[in-house]
Amino acid sequence: MALLEKWRSMAYSETADKGKLKKMWTDYFEKEKEIYAQLLKNPDEVVQGTVKELADRYEVDIMTMTGFLDGINDSLKEANPIEEMEEDTPVNLGFDKELLYKNMVAAGADWLYGLEEWNTIFDEETQKALYKEQKTSTTVVKDKKVYPNDPCPCGSGKKYKKCCGKGK
Numbered sequence: 469m470a471l472l473e474k475w476r477s478m479a480y481s482e483t484a485d486k487g488k489l490k491k492m493w494t495d496y497f498e499k500e501k502e503i504y505a506q507l508l509k510n511p512d513e514v515v516q517g518t519v520k521e522l523a524d525r526y527e528v529d530i531m532t533m534t535g536f537l538d539g540i541n542d543s544l545k546e547a548n549p550i551e552e553m554e555e556d557t558p559v560n561l562g563f564d565k566e567l568l569y570k571n572m573v574a575a576g577a578d579w580l581y582g583l584e585e586w587n588t589i590f591d592e593e594t595q596k597a598l599y600k601e602q603k604t605s606t607t608v609v610k611d612k613k614v615y616p617n618d619p620c621p622c623g624s625g626k627k628y629k630k631c632c633g634k635g636k
Contacts, residue, residue, distance in 0.1 A: 471519065471553050475534040499528050500536055501579055507561060508585035514562035520555040530555060539575075543568035565589055570602040 479496075481489065503526045507515065517525065523533035534550075537559060541550050548559040569590070572581035586595060614621055616629035624631050 470551065471530065471534040471555070472538060472550050475531050475538060478531060479535060496532055496535055497579065499526075499532050500539065501583070502526070503528070503536055504580055505583055505585055507563070508583060508589060511563075511565055511589055514560055516558065516560045516562075518556050518558055519553060522559065522561070540568070543571045566598060569595070569598050573599050573602040574606070 478484075479489075479492070506526065515522070515525075519530065519533055519537065522537075523530050526533065526536075528536070534553070537548055537553065538550055540561065540563060541547055543563045544560070545562045545564050546560060549557060553559070569581055569586065581595075581599070590598065614628050614633070616627065616633060618628050620626050620628045620631035620633070622632050
């Protein structure tokens with residue numbers, strides 16, 4: 469079984485004890501935060517190595533590193549082969565800074581997009597703009613309903629029912 473499959477069956481288990489699962493996630497989020505804090509101190513360095521080497525470098529177990537790699541994969545400039553990844557699979561952590569920030573916002577991970585290390589990468593204005601850009605990209609805006617006696621939206625000056633709404 470590939471590492472990712474093991475991680476997902478463990479982390480998203482329907483049968484696991486809820487208390488143990490909650491503790492596992494609490495521990496994971498703390499370790500994840502520490503890894504991101506280290507990565508963001510030198511954001512232009514592309515960290516590379518095998519899954520095992522990166523786990524050792526960031527002092528986490530293989531499963532935690534697998535979860536981390538799963539989480540960061542959509543923010544990387546070059547995606548890792550996470551589906552078939554094993555301990556000796558070479559991976560990289562070369563992330564797109566703006567994309568990573570926006571993905572953290574999308575995940576609702578305020579403990580990550582609120583890390584102080586972001587302040588040396590983006591000024592407050594840029595952080596607010598990226599936050600807003602991400603939030604508005606997922607907001608559904610419905611078109612205003614046009615009723616038969618409303619002016620036609622095409623701008624003809626006629627009522628909708630006598631213009632574009634004719635025959636509808």
